[in-house]
Amino acid sequence: MSSTVIQKDRTYNTRNGVYHHNQMVGLSYGQKMKATSGKGTMYLLHPTPELWTKVLPHRTQILYLPDISFISMWLDLVPGKKVIETGTGSGSFSHSIARNISPDGHLYTYEYHEQRFEKAKAEFEAHGLSNIVTSKHRDVIANGFDIENYVDAIFLDLPAPWEVIGASKKAFNKGVVGRICSFSPCIEQVQRTVLALNEHGFTGIRMYECLVRDFEAQHIPLPDISTAMDGAKVKFKKLQFEQKLAHKRKRLDTDSISTATTGNNSDASNSTNNGSSSYYRYSLASKCGQCETRGHTSYLTFAELVPILESTTVAVSGEKEEEAK
Numbered sequence: 001m002s003s004t005v006i007q008k009d010r011t012y013n014t015r016n017g018v019y020h021h022n023q024m025v026g027l028s029y030g031q032k033m034k035a036t037s038g039k040g041t042m043y044l045l046h047p048t049p050e051l052w053t054k055v056l057p058h059r060t061q062i063l064y065l066p067d068i069s070f071i072s073m074w075l076d077l078v079p080g081k082k083v084i085e086t087g088t089g090s091g092s093f094s095h096s097i098a099r100n101i102s103p104d105g106h107l108y109t110y111e112y113h114e115q116r117f118e119k120a121k122a123e124f125e126a127h128g129l130s131n132i133v134t135s136k137h138r139d140v141i142a143n144g145f146d147i148e149n150y151v152d153a154i155f156l157d158l159p160a161p162w163e164v165i166g167a168s169k170k171a172f173n174k175g176v177v178g179r180i181c182s183f184s185p186c187i188e189q190v191q192r193t194v195l196a197l198n199e200h201g202f203t204g205i206r207m208y209e210c211l212v213r214d215f216e217a218q219h220i221p222l223p224d225i226s227t228a229m230d231g232a233k234v235k236f237k238k239l240q241f242e243q244k245l246a247h248k249r250k251r252l253d254t255d256s257i258s259t260a261t262t263g264n265n266s267d268a269s270n271s272t273n274n275g276s277s278s279y280y281r282y283s284l285a286s287k288c289g290q291c292e293t294r295g296h297t298s299y300l301t302f303a304e305l306v307p308i309l310e311s312t313t314v315a316v317s318g319e320k321e322e323e324a325k
């Protein structure tokens with residue numbers, strides 16, 4: 001999978017064939033296209049944040065979809081939200097944030113590495129996100145954020161997140177519950193961040209780790225009783241039972257029991273012994289494929305900043321004082 005900008009008379013070359021950009025014009029998204037030379041085919045897909053995360057040029061470690069979706073849910077990134085992200089890095093998460101908070105939200109993304117800042121800014125412009133994303137070239141640990149009492153959510157992907165918890169507190173809109181998430185690869189960073197969150201009065205502090213575990217869907221056969229009884233353990237008892245039954249029948253026969261009754265018994269015996277009449281039902285079940293968990297990228301520490309109601313002093317006396325209380 002790769003991303004390309006369609007340009008007149010250009011070709012896209014792969015080891016399975018050559019594709020002419022001119023022939024892509026006018027095709028629908030999702031359509032299959034044959035190589036002009038070579039045996040290959042490919043699909044033309046509409047760009048999305050999910051696809052961009054798969055093909056973007058890596059300038060740093062990036063966030064992937066399991067973490068992106070989990071963080072987006074916990075930070076409540078929905079249309080209209082004002083969000084801070086730092087550092088911008090390769091802009092993987094920024095694209096998802098921008099899509100989620102569109103059309104009337106805004107993302108302020110901070111990066112202190114100049115080239116990364118420039119590249120990310122150029123990409124946001126090229127992807128038509130300039131009205132949703134503001135890129136800022138700034139060292140947030142040294143200088144904090146240049147925003148106060150404004151944002152709903154803050155995402156930190158920094159080597160020392162605990163250093164910006166104080167600045168984050170200032171940036172939150174004090175009229176709403178602010179949500180913060182810090183993405184840290186090791187538990188020592190989590191511990192320091194949690195201490196800083198506690199010191200600054202954040203609540204609801206919790207930490208998660210997103211791990212990948214495969215589950216395989218399978219059809220499990222559910223044998224009926226008769227088939228199960230053919231199993232090794234039961235087989236011997238069944239044999240004993242049948243022998244006893246045969247013996248009993250023999251005795252009854254010799255005692256001249258009516259033909260009709262003997263016929264019924266014989267039918268029952270046939271149905272028990274008739275292996276071909278047994279059948280399997282199937283149930284859909286899931287089984288843990290590789291029973292080891294993989295995919296640790298980072299620990300996700302979440303917390304909330306709940307607005308504190310300002311206390312008001314009212315001068316009252318007598319009965320009114322009781323009412324006021």
Ligand code: SAM
Nearest residue numbers: 060063087089090091092093111112139140141
């Ligand atoms: N979350 C990003 C993504 O999905 O593409 C990746 C972020 S990357 C791991 C961390 C970034 O933080 C780096 O680009 C680094 O330059 C930046 N950074 C580190 N310290 C910083 C600071 N004090 N101020 C601003 N940015 C900083």
